[in-house]
Amino acid sequence: MTLENRRLLRDAFGTFMTGVTVVTTLDEAGAPIGFTANSFSSVSLDPPLLLVSIAKTSGNYARFIATKGFAINILAEGQKDVSNTFAKPVEDRFATVPWQLGPHGAPILGGVSAWFDCRMHQVVDAGDHAILIGQVEAFEASGLSGLGYYRGSYFTPAQAGAQLASGPAVVVSALIEQNGHVLLQDDGRGGLSLPTARVGSNGATATLQGLIDAAGVQATPGTIYSVYEDVGAGQQHIAFLCPSTGGSPCKGGFVELNPDGFDDVTDPAMRIMLERLAEEARVGDYGIYFGNQNTGRVAPARKL
Known part of the structure; x- marks a missing residue:
């Protein structure tokens, strides 16, 4: 695929309105790591499965495909700064964000619209990304409106x-x-x-x-x-x-x-x-x- 066609394909994908999530886990030393993603989807209710993808160029790629579990944090409409923090190469992304360990052991961010604490179910190779399929072990929805993303811009109900x-x-x-x-x-x-x-x-x-x-x-x-x-x-x-x-x-x-x-x-x-x-x-x-x-x-x- 040519560079021009890749840009056109990216723009076409961008016409699908999504929410914004931060995907989190612990590294081998027990320190929290995470990244911003809008490539999130539910997969199954029985068993309860969801998926998110991670680029192979990500600095967190090796850690995430090897982890035993991860969490999906669906950001609330007032958390654009959190999204931007986890989308940039910040030295300590968790320094300014309240968080705690979830019931299954992955970092759960404070103030999110919903969170899902998962064990790793399967890792699927998919071109220049890997698909992480998680089985939901615990979850909670706060009732807060979520942060939206469409064609390169954030949008919120407020x-x-x-x-x-x-x-x-x-x-x-x-x-x-x-x-x-x-x-x-x-x-x-x-x-x-x-x-x-x-x-x-x-x-x-x-x-x-x-x-x-x-x-x-x-x-x-x-x-x-x-x-x-x-x-x-x-x-x-x-x-x-x-x-x-x-x-x-x-x-x-x-x-x-x-x-x-x-x-x-x-x-x-x-x-x-x-x-x-x-x-x-x-x-x-x-x-x-x-x-x-x-x-x-x-x-x-x-x-x-």
Whole structure:
């Protein structure tokens, strides 16, 4: 696989929204070690099995494939700093994180959404990674909302709630993306627009889903891509990335994501947002815009 195709494949994998975990165990000296991973999945209820993968290039690779057990710590929405700590080559990743040994002996982090203390069931060789399959010996769920990860950026329920502030002047747009194209519709003024609607009494989530349903395509409401105050119109505008898996739109059509292809989009702020999306899709590095219709900042994507 060429380097370019590997990048495209990584970006395609990144369209799957995941949680964020820290995988932990003890080394041969009894010291805690761990790494950040979003390659986690449940496998079986009987017996209770789960899996996570580790890169063969990881400094912890040899220790983890030889360990007798490990823990999966599902991070809570306020633990982005914990994720970043365990994703970087920090000398002592546990120095600033509260933890204790779990019932089966693996390190359990404090304040997590859930944890699973496992014995090693099987190690499977898988290309440039190894798959660690663990049998759950003990677990606990705290009820805290989890930390999410999508296309290189963290997202949280609290973040979404804060951005979707209540009020009559909140407008939602759906960036329905399919195979390098984005859905545009007639804006009623002789130009084009994203599917857009004012948030109704049922809230932003229902409004966004209504836009997708009305478009007639299969798409998933995704993460926030842009939040800006349209001062002239007196409204807050929130755009969501909505990956589409197929279907032909019953309203409008898909337009190639090309920075030069949005001349017919009449809203200048929306046109600039689409140009940014086209450029970010090209390089595979996404961000979230905060500001107003003229100026603001793009929060860079954080990669695991």
